[in-house]
Amino acid sequence: MARSFSNLFFKAAKKISKLQRTALRMASPKPARKRATTPRKSATKTATKTASSAAATRQPATPSLGNGRWEGTRQFSDGKGRQLTFARYTPAGATPGRMPVVVMLHGCRQTALAFARGTRMNQWADAGGFMVLYPQQSMTRQVQRCWRWFQPDDAHGGAEADLIAALIESEVARHGLDAERVYVAGLSAGAGMAALVALRHPSLIAAVAMHSGPVVGDAHSAAAGISTMRRGSLKPLPSLVRDVADPAAFELGMPALILHGQLDPAVAPRNAKQLFEQFRALNHPRPEDMPIERVLGLGSEKAYRRVDLTRGRKTVLRLCEITRLEHAWSGGDPSVKYHARNGPDASALVWRFFQGLRRVGAGEPGAGA
Template identity: 45%
Template structure:
């Protein structure tokens, strides 16, 4: 009895041991399979990362992220200073497009040739001006940049005021237009007022809004800055010019109409017709199609028209502009023709001559007085909403096409503002 029980107990124990051994082996096989699968997956991911690294240096794709472009480095701005002591930078800084790329490394040149445009000879200053505040405001600070080429002789020099467009800064406009390189060549000073983001999220000038807290305030601040610079920098007050692009062009027209006693000539690049828009919504409509009214009647309705002495003007516009319709350029030119009393209210030519010529890359139309153009319209072929002949590395500027900055200053050189008895704000034409 005892032997039979012992034998049965041993057989059961042996069978239990076999079952446990089998379970352990199965568990080991499953773990080995999982480990092999994980190893294969890790190897596959590693190969994918290695392959992605070849085409994606930031390693974003291997992490399931969308690759992004690295931010474009900007020139470091000095801390703002008052008008009495503007901060000064090397000409290899913001105004020139030259930026330090690190310790022991050279400066990064503009991608546009000739490279001499990146190596200017003068000084760039960055500061702010305390302008007369708008009603209800305590202070009004207008930021600006300024370029002064080396002094030539002891005489006073001209001043060109440059007004940027939307989504631009004074530094970008200086580099994009390359006006400072031209200043080195001819010896004039260049002033770049800058719209604040607090006034407009996209830094647009309120060229369409003449209210005291918008366009009117901005125009007064710019004129106040110009007058301060004239007094401080030995500027010839009879040779102060204003130029602008897009929204800056609209503000340049406003300044030319409202302050003819300050400016000798105006240049509008890719800008809107004047006096048609009175709100942001109507401004977009004007940009898209120009004015639906007679542009001669629109300018005649401006309060300053009756006593305006006239203003030499050059209008530059791209024929393929899809932001500000090229129709604006033709209408704006007619408005300045009327403002300079070339034509009557019906458009009949009263004096002077009209001439059209085709030049490489553009068609030019002039309204001449004594063989000198008082109003000039330049239509540039194939140009979209951009400054022609500038630095193509900067948005809203292209390197190809006629050099707009030279077209503009060559026109400015023909004109200066003088004072004559009985007509204190008359403009005089100077052929050079």
Template identity: 45%
Template sequence: MRSKLSTLFFSTARKVARLQRTAWRLGMPGLFDERAPQRARRPPAKSPATRKPAAADAAPEFDAADFAGVWKSRVYRTPAVPGAWPVRLSYFVYVPPKLRKGCPMLVMLHGCEQSAMDFAVGTRMHRLADREGLLLVYPQQSLRGQRHRCWHWYQPDAAHGYAEADAIAGIASAAALDYRADPTRVYIAGLSAGASMAALAALRHPHIFAALAMHSGAVLGSARSAADGLRTMRHGASLPPDAALAPLLGDRAGFPGMPAIILQGGRDAVVDRRNGVHLLAQLAWANGLDADAAGPQQEEGEGTVRHYRRTDVPAGRGTVVSLCEVPELGHAWSGGDGRVRFHARQGPDASRLIWRFLKTRRRVAQAETR
């Protein structure tokens, strides 16, 4: 018996080691490292005369002068509630020129190894916000909370994923109140880990968010740990939609629905393309629909660098859930600033696609809250 247990132990240890090496190779080490980082010393500032010129393809530094609107920095702390896990998050608000009362608002969640400002520069969502009068809110995961700024979507419990989702919902409510945004037009979007966290926040708080956008995100309900999260990213859902989402939604009959758009790269080596297909099924189920009700796949921009394939549920003008697959795209925001890590020039403009889907959605007033 002792020999069998020893063999099982070392077999399991070898498998975990392989998973860890794979995570590092794919550039997602944060899933396996929860240690708090040492505070790095800030290098002395260089004068303009000694600063080296940036390479043509180097990632641009954040410069407020590149934005027509104004940036505001805020800190949110979850209220002290017995049994609730305390969360403290920084967030940044982008106020476009001539913002009007009753404006729509979009919460944007960055991915692992990104800051809120990386995400803002890479997606260029501010350009659209300037034209549309859209208030943007960028919560930022703390380095104390996760060494690589990953959101804990893969640990949906009161001390991790749920606590962060509740804090993000709290930020959305506070920002909407502060800037007098339309409470029926508050949306949420994210990239990679931020996409899965956006889904967790939206499905957990349908009384706050009117619609959801996920770019390169993993399915929900199949992970309870970092190792589970990696397996989910590589293989997609391990449970059918009802089993995966029932713990999150509770009684689906009482769930008001959550329109959603999903974007997924066909050459994504970090989050396998199967996640996009499985998310379509999950979010269709959450909205009381069947993925089998999807219309035929539509080719958009065929023969150009903007080519993608769209699948809508249900078919026709009443689309509630839409999947946009970009065949040649890796793990990156489509049509963004390619100089910023995890953003690509190729593919359709994801920011424009997302806003086109979100802008007509309105949340139905609900008395019930979680």
């Protein structure tokens, strides 16, 4: 047994010695030829990377950002120490003059850039000749970049709405935009903020579009906001609007477009119906103003039910209930989160609704829609 053990020991020692020699060879400096080729490969790789970066810098904006001028991560200050990051898109072929402007408010966990790419609103700006502004919520205000529609008081959501309004006024003055054709639209939390901006500044905003948004004025805390999203409101709807709106909103009215997916698991579709009732009351309904219902795209992935409330030949309120859509921008770029291929092109619906509306005498006492 001792002899057997000795044999095993020497065999093991021999094997260990062989492994050590192999390890030493691997640790030894490589031949000069190999050392000389390594820097050349590294230099080639670095040069290729540098050339690629330079080429990327020279390339124009991606097609999803349109053919015009994209200016990202700009900064606005209202003179009171409050700052807001935003992006600006000027359409291709724009000429100095009174262009309309559409303000786009992203949802939670989104950025201005992602919202621009996902909605493709810039392409409609190229076609329609309007400027687009994309305010972006700060993560220092809300860690998930949610606009604080669920805290509509003057210190939180109301302050954010006022800051966005100040940005709009500054851009209108700076670029000579058409003050009578200023519109605001948003998705989810952005829809909630779009409603606050429109209701707090009715003489500035000609019309509002709310996609997958919550009922107005129901929530006053983050926890209450989640409850509102899940079930809508159990409170009297007109009084909720009065609590958050400038009194002038009831005199001027506020044309509104409401879009909502019927499969939305995040914001219950009941919210859309309640928003319709809130803005119906705000736009002074008359007995003869009966809603007109239509179903479009029946049997296709773009199917939706449309309910219009008209005043003369003008649609002042529209509800689009999109059959096969969840919590996402309808007809957007599905490669961008919170945007879906299903449903009609929401950006097209938004712009077409806005086109026929203006705030006559915007910024002046007695302005009207």
